[in-house]
Structures are given as C-alpha cells and as structure tokens.
Amino acid sequence: VTRYSAKTEELPSIKDIQTACVRIRPFLRRTIILRSRTLDSITNSRLHFKCENFQTSGSFKARGAHNAVFALSNEQAQQGVVTHSSGNHGAALALAARRRGITAQIVVPQNSVTSKVDNIRRYGGKVIFCSPTLANRKATAERAVRETGGHFIHSYDNSAVIAGQGTAAMELLLDEQQLDVIIVPVGGGGLLAGTALAIKSLKPTVAVFGAEPQMVDDAFRSLRDGTLVPQTNLQTVADALRTSLSIRTLTLMKKYVDEILLVSEESILGAMCLIWSILKIVVEPSSAVPLAAVLCNAASSRFAGKHIGIILTGGNVDVHHLAKHTDH
Amino acid sequence: VTRYSAKTEELPSIKDIQTACVRIRPFLRRTIILRSRTLDSITNSRLHFKCENFQTSGSFKARGAHNAVFALSNEQAQQGVVTHSSGNHGAALALAARRRGITAQIVVPQNSVTSKVDNIRRYGGKVIFCSPTLANRKATAERAVRETGGHFIHSYDNSAVIAGQGTAAMELLLDEQQLDVIIVPVGGGGLLAGTALAIKSLKPTVAVFGAEPQMVDDAFRSLRDGTLVPQTNLQTVADALRTSLSIRTLTLMKKYVDEILLVSEESILGAMCLIWSILKIVVEPSSAVPLAAVLCNAASSRFAGKHIGIILTGGNVDVHHLAKHTDH
Numbered sequence: 274v275t276r277y278s279a280k281t282e283e284l285p286s287i288k289d290i291q292t293a294c295v296r297i298r299p300f301l302r303r304t305i306i307l308r309s310r311t312l313d314s315i316t317n318s319r320l321h322f323k324c325e326n327f328q329t330s331g332s333f334k335a336r337g338a339h340n341a342v343f344a345l346s347n348e349q350a351q352q353g354v355v356t357h358s359s360g361n362h363g364a365a366l367a368l369a370a371r372r373r374g375i376t377a378q379i380v381v382p383q384n385s386v387t388s389k390v391d392n393i394r395r396y397g398g399k400v401i402f403c404s405p406t407l408a409n410r411k412a413t414a415e416r417a418v419r420e421t422g423g424h425f426i427h428s429y430d431n432s433a434v435i436a437g438q439g440t441a442a443m444e445l446l447l448d449e450q451q452l453d454v455i456i457v458p459v460g461g462g463g464l465l466a467g468t469a470l471a472i473k474s475l476k477p478t479v480a481v482f483g484a485e486p487q488m489v490d491d492a493f494r495s496l497r498d499g500t501l502v503p504q505t506n507l508q509t510v511a512d513a514l515r516t517s518l519s520i521r522t523l524t525l526m527k528k529y530v531d532e533i534l535l536v537s538e539e540s541i542l543g544a545m546c547l548i549w550s551i552l553k554i555v556v557e558p559s560s561a562v563p564l565a566a567v568l569c570n571a572a573s574s575r576f577a578g579k580h581i582g583i584i585l586t587g588g589n590v591d592v593h594h595l596a597k598h599t600d601h
Numbered sequence: 602v603t604r605y606s607a608k609t610e611e612l613p614s615i616k617d618i619q620t621a622c623v624r625i626r627p628f629l630r631r632t633i634i635l636r637s638r639t640l641d642s643i644t645n646s647r648l649h650f651k652c653e654n655f656q657t658s659g660s661f662k663a664r665g666a667h668n669a670v671f672a673l674s675n676e677q678a679q680q681g682v683v684t685h686s687s688g689n690h691g692a693a694l695a696l697a698a699r700r701r702g703i704t705a706q707i708v709v710p711q712n713s714v715t716s717k718v719d720n721i722r723r724y725g726g727k728v729i730f731c732s733p734t735l736a737n738r739k740a741t742a743e744r745a746v747r748e749t750g751g752h753f754i755h756s757y758d759n760s761a762v763i764a765g766q767g768t769a770a771m772e773l774l775l776d777e778q779q780l781d782v783i784i785v786p787v788g789g790g791g792l793l794a795g796t797a798l799a800i801k802s803l804k805p806t807v808a809v810f811g812a813e814p815q816m817v818d819d820a821f822r823s824l825r826d827g828t829l830v831p832q833t834n835l836q837t838v839a840d841a842l843r844t845s846l847s848i849r850t851l852t853l854m855k856k857y858v859d860e861i862l863l864v865s866e867e868s869i870l871g872a873m874c875l876i877w878s879i880l881k882i883v884v885e886p887s888s889a890v891p892l893a894a895v896l897c898n899a900a901s902s903r904f905a906g907k908h909i910g911i912i913l914t915g916g917n918v919d920v921h922h923l924a925k926h927t928d929h
Contacts, residue, residue: 326881388878546920550716553654553916555881588881592874 284525287474289436290443290467293340297437300339300372301329304441306448311551316567318576321452322548323445324557326588330365330396333441333586334428337463338365340437341426342373350375352422357403357410359385360513361587362428367398378423380414382406388591405539429463430519439467445582446472452479455582459483459492459533460514462522464586469529483526483533484566486511486541493533495523510538513559513587534566541565548585555592560585612853615802617764618771618795621668621775625765628667628700629657632769634776639879644895646904649780650876651773652671654884654916658693658724661769661914665791666693668765669754670701674879680750680815685731685738688841689915690756695726708741708753716919758847764797767795773910774800779806783910786830787811787820787861788842790850792914793812797857811854812894814839814869821861838866841887841915853929857898869893883920888913 307322324332342354353376356366363379377398381390382405393400401412408426418425426434441464455472459465465483467509472479485492489511491504495518504517518526536544545561547568548554563583570576635650653661670682681704684694691707698705705726709718712735721728731741745752754762769792770783783800787793793811800807813820817839819832823846832845846854864872873889875896876882891911898904 283754331881401625549883549920553659555877555883590878592877 283432284521285432285436285439285467285470287470289432290439293336293433293436294440294443296343297336297339297440300369301442302327304328306445307552307554309551312547312564315547316564316571316576318567318571318578319580320326320564320567321445321449321580321582322552323441323582323584324554325441326554326560326585328332328587330361330368331392331587331589332361332365333438333464333584334361334365335368336440337429337431337434337467338369338426339372340440341431341433342366342369342375344433345424349424352424353377354525355414355417355421355425356380356428357414358428360389360424361589363398364389364396366426367393367396371397374477376423378417378421380410380417382410386591388593389589392589397580421457424569426534427519428454429461429466429516430521432521433461435467435470435522435525437467437469438464439471440469441584442471442582443475445584446475446479449580449582449594451580452476452582453579454480454482454576455584456482456484456534456561457567457584458511458514458562458586459485460559461516461579462492462518462526464584465492465530466522466525468584470525480531481529482563482566483530484563485533485535486562487537489515490533490535491517492526496526496530496533499527501509510541511559511562513557534569536562536569540569544568554585555588555590556585557587560587611760612849613760613764613767613795613798616799617760618767618799619762621664621761622771624671625664625667625768626670628697629663630655631772632656634773635882637879640875640892643875644899644904646895646906647908648892648895649773649777649908649910650880651769651910652882653769654888654913655880656915658689658696659720659915659917660689660693661766661792661912662689662693663696664768665757665762665765665795666690666697666754667700669759669761669770670694670697670703672761673752677752680752681705682710683742683745683749683751683753685742686756688717689917691726692717692724692917694754695721695724699725704751704788706749706762708743708745710737710738716921717917720917753848757789757844758849760849760859761851763791763795763798763853764843765795766792767799769912770796770799770910771803773912774803774807777908777910779908780804780906780910782808782810782904783864783912784810784894785912786839786842786859786890786914787813788887788888789844790820790846790854792912793858794821794853796848796912798853799855799887808859809857810891810894811858812891813861813863814842814890815863815865818861818863819844819845820854821863824854824858824861827855839869839887839890841885842890862891862897864890864897868897870914872896879929880909882913883918884913885915885918888915
C-alpha cells in the first residue's frame with residue numbers, strides 16, 4: 274500500500290462539500306460576485322462573476338488545499354504534505370500547511386514561471402525542482418513522500434480537494450438563486466467535478482458546463498468517448514488547463530456535467546481583455562475561458578437572457594512581464 | 602465676457618462638496634475600499650485603497666463631470682457641453698451629458714490612444730479631432746463653444762468639477778475614520794484640490810499629500826515657489842498627470858495641501874505591478890503614484906504604522922495592447 278496512489282472508488286458527496294464549507298470558512302474569503310451591464314449587453318445574457326481571483330493565495334485552489342489539509346488527522350498531518358504543481362495548487366497548499374503549522378514540500382518543474390515559484394516560497398512552501406515531465410514530477414514527489422513520510426495531496430485527483438473546490442459553486446448558488454447555467458474552466462477537472470456535484474445535488478435544473486480551450490480538448494473527448502483521453506498538447510495560453518483528467522474527476526463529470534464547450538485561443542484572449550478592461554480586475558487567461566464560451570454563443574439563442582454563473586478561477590498573472598508594455 | 606475663461610475667484614467650499622455628494626449619488630458608485638496584509642507589511646503602514654477604477658466610466662472623473670453637468674441650469678445645459686480631453690474626463694463628461702439628455706462635444710488630440718477615443722464614443726460623445734498641442738486643443742474647443750453655444754467644462758479648472766472630485770475623499774474619510782494621511786496623484790490638481798478641501802474642512806489633523814512623478818514635477822515646484830510653474834515635459838508613464846495646474850487648483854493647494862511627494866518612473870511601474878498582482882485589480886499607471894510615494898518612504902519612520910488613504914484614480918489601460926504579452 275502506498276499513500277500516493279488514488280483510490281478511484283473514493284468519490285466525494287454533497288455532504289463532503291457542506292463539511293468543507295464549514296471547515297474552510299475561518300481561513301478563506303467569501304469572494305464577491307461582480308455584474309456588468311456592458312458585458313450583459315455584449316453577450317445578451319445576465320452574467321454573475323464569482324471572483325476567485327480575490328481568494329486567498331489568488332485562486333480557488335485555496336479551497337481544495339485548505340479542505341484537504343484540515344481534513345487530515347493529526348497523525349496524518351504530522352510529517353507535513355507533499356504535492357507536485359507548477360502553479361496555483363502549490364501556493365495554496367503551502368499556505369494551508371503553514372496555517373496548520375506543518376511543512377509543505379512542493380515539487381516544481383525547473384521551467385516554471387518565477388512569480389509562481391516565488392508565491393510558493395512566500396507562503397513558506399519548500400520548493401523541490403525537477404525536470405519538466407509529468408513522469409519526473411511524479412517520481413520526485415514519490416521520493417519526497419518516501420523520504421519524509423509526508424502526506425501526498427494531488428491538485429485534483431483527491432476527494433477532499435474536489436469537495437473543497439465545490440464550495441465556490443455552492444456560495445455562488447446561495448448568493449444568486451436565479452441561476453440557469455454555471456460555466457467553469459476544465460483542466461484536471463477538480464473544479465468542474467466539485468461544481469457539478471454541488472449544483473446537481475442542490476438544484477438539478479441548473480445546467481453545468483465545462484469550458485475548455487480547443488487546443489487541449491481532452492476533457493471534451495473524454496466525456497464524449499466515456500473514457501479517459503490523456504492530454505498531450507500543451508499549447509494553450511490558458512496555462513492552468515494543460516492537465517489531463519483523472520478517473521475520479523471523469524467519473525463525477527460523466528454523472529453530473531451537461532457538456533464541455535470548446536473555445537479558440539483568440540476568444541480566450543479577447544474574453545480576458547473584456548474582463549480586465551470592463552470589470553477592471555486581474556484574472557489569468559484560464560479564468561476567461563467560460564466567458565469566451567458565452568461570447569461564442571452570443572449570436573445564437575442558447576444563452577439569451579439566461580442567468581449565467583461564471584467562476585473566475587484566479588488572478589496569478591506575471592504582471593511584471595506585462596508592465597513593461599504599458600507605456601505606449 | 603466669454604463662457605470659456607475661468608474666473609479664478611470662484612473657489613469651491615466644503616458646502617459645494619456636500620451638495621455634490623447628494624447631486625451625484627443617483628448616478629455613481631460608492632466605490633469599495635480594499636486592504637491588503639501583504640502591502641501593509643511591505644510598506645510598514647496600514648493602507649486603505651479607494652477603488653475609483655471601479656467607478657462608472659472607469660475613473661474618479663465621473664464625479665466632477667456629473668456634478669458639473671447636473672449643476673447647470675436648464676438654460677445653461679440646453680446647448681450641450683464642450684471640453685478638451687484626451688482621456689478620462691472626456692469619457693466621463695460624455696456619459697454625464699447622455700444621462701442629462703444633452704450633447705457632449707469632446708475635442709481630442711489626433712494622437713490619442715484609440716481605446717480612450719472609443720470610450721468617449723461608447724458614451725455617446727461627439728469626438729472632434731485637433732492637432733496635439735494645448736493651444737490647438739483650446740482653440741478648437743473655443744470654436745465649438747462659439748458655433749454651438751455649448752457650455753465649456755474644463756477637466757479641472759472648474760469649481761463644480763473640483764467639488765465633485767472632493768466627494769471621493771469625503772466617502773473615504775466617512776468609511777475609514779481612523780485615517781492619519783491621505784495621498785492622491787496630482788496632474789492638473791482637480792482631485793488634489795478637492796481632496797484637500799474636503800479633508801482639511803472635515804478633519805484637519807489628517808495630512809494631505811499630492812504624489813507626482815519626478816519627471817513632471819510642476820506641482821511640486823508651483824507649491825514650493827507659490828506661483829504657477831507650467832508643465833513642459835510630457836515624458837512620464839503616468840499619462841493622466843502630464844497637465845499643468847491652474848491658478849484655481851494652485852490656490853486651493855496652497856491653502857490646504859501639506860506637501861507634494863515626488864517619485865521615480867521605475868517606482869510607479871513597480872507600485873502598479875504590486876497593485877495588479879496583490880490586489881488583483883486593473884489600475885492605470887497614474888493610480889500607482891501614491892503607493893510609489895509610500896514605498897519610497899517604507900524604510901523611514903515617516904508613515905510607520907500610519908493609516909493611509911489612497912485614491913486609486915482609474916483603471917482605463919489599453920489592455921488589448923497588454924494581452925499580446927501574456928503568453929510567456
């Protein structure tokens with residue numbers, strides 16, 4: 274028996290999401306929901322943006338990480354936690370571990386963005402670099418688990434993480450009870466699985482869509498074929514969505530998700546520009562994928578007049594890189 | 602007698618700011634105030650950010666424009682309004698005029714940023730292009746006034762505009778009564794004059810500072826010498842601060858402002874990056890000038906532990922230009 278392998282039969286229930294809500298409340302923000310007359314008019318719908326870019330650590334990943342870390346028994350927690358992540362999950366796990374007073378070892382590919390590595394360190398995480406292949410990330414994390422006895426917490430293939438991510442949709446539904454549709458980005462499927470479980474358990478008439486870049490359409494194909502299609506292409510601007518599903522997230526998605534909507538790279542950048550320029554908030558490209566999907570359907574009647582909830586997943590962009598270009 | 606020349610003796614009073622608060626309330630947002638433990642820790646102070654980037658039309662300029670437009674008598678208003686502006690005042694005036702049901706003619710230098718011109722048009726303003734010198738802007742606006750009988754509303758050399766801008770500081774003081782210091786950017790001085798008038802009338806123990814790019818230090822020199830020093834250099838990334846003071850704004854500043862703090866171009870971009878990356882909101886470079894001033898003093902005891910109010914003036918950045926650079 275290894276601590277590392279995921280038991281696929283362990284699926285979270287709506288009860289787990291409700292427990293997560295209570296467990297993470299002391300640590301996280303109840304993020305605001307923004308509306309915009311201009312964006313409603315452009316999309317011919319009624320948009321409700323749940324701003325997880327304002328969440329502690331800069332993304333919704335704080336929800337799953339805090340739920341997983343604080344769900345551990347004292348015995349499980351005492352040797353700390355381990356994960357591999359080049360992005361938001363690493364920072365979120367480091368922060369959750371610090372708050373529990375335990376160590377976090379984060380395996381990070383050598384080619385990761387400096388600002389994301391800085392974020393992990395800022396929250397007290399111990400960074401372990403590895404060469405940038407998935408096999409290497411896994412092997413390095415397994416070694417850290419073996420050597421330290423730390424508890425491995427996968428960024429999405431983990432029931433407590435999925436339940437934690439589901440709390441964002443639960444808050445959104447409680448705050449905006451007239452929702453007809455909810456759309457979230459899909460990468461590994463943790464957020465989408467948690468969202469779908471929350472929504473279909475609480476209000477099954479609400480349609481649940483995943484939004485995915487066409488360039489990395491493995492979730493679309495996995496759901497269509499009913500079997501896990503791994504992601505091989507990494508060429509999307511939505512860097513947080515370059516991962517494959519797991520059996521666990523796919524199983525939940527097959528049960529609860531209505532459809533995956535695909536969008537072009539251009540439409541993602543266009544949607545991100547609209548969010549930055551009209552809502553005046555900083556979101557990362559992955560966050561713009563659901564709005565891109567709404568925009569693609571603006572001319573049809575599909576979403577006409579509908580109340581659409583969108584989870585803006587995070588705001589961790591390398592702005593220092595961007596700032597060089599502000600002086601026109 | 603021309604409608605165009607400013608009567609320097611007409612100075613707003615605190616009563617005018619209070620009237621403005623009531624007058625503009627139906628049209629504008631009571632913007633939120635953001636705080637950040639990280640920024641407090643970096644600056645060794647307690648920062649309160651008043652988010653005018655979320656204001657209608659994307660900047661605080663909506664306050665002065667709405668106050669000036671709705672202060673007009675029906676007779677004054679019937680031929681519409683005129684101004685020259687390459688930026689936020691033009692868009693704000695166009696919006697205020699549309700809401701009053703009158704026309705707005707906005708004289709705009711040919712070399713203005715497309716997104717700002719688009720903003721003016723989006724709000725129904727009539728754009729009149731001119732060659733990009735101040736003399737030409739004035740002459741073109743004077744001609745529009747002569748030809749149409751429109752009422753000229755200067756972007757800062759106007760008592761109703763100054764009183765309107767003062768409402769932001771009044772709201773900030775009401776929401777954060779423990780303020781020790783308030784810092785706002787200074788360009789033409791409309792916001793600084795209105796802020797200083799509001800603060801020193803309501804709570805004179807609060808220190809009022811203007812923050813100005815060293816590259817365009819005309820406000821610093823004007824206040825030091827007690828006489829209007831025109832701005833000739835236009836080379837600052839804080840594009841909204843490239844204007845000279847007027848006698849009217851200088852007179853109020855001499856009476857109420859404690860000091861002008863100067864900051865480098867690098868510190869402005871650094872401060873803007875911090876706001877984008879930590880607060881996760883989009884602000885234009887000019888908005889970052891006060892935080893740059895606090896950061897320059899972080900090592901000294903000047904602001905240590907102080908409650909500092911900062912008005913984040915606007916969020917109108919050309920994000921389409923920026924978005925090209927997000928893919929790293």
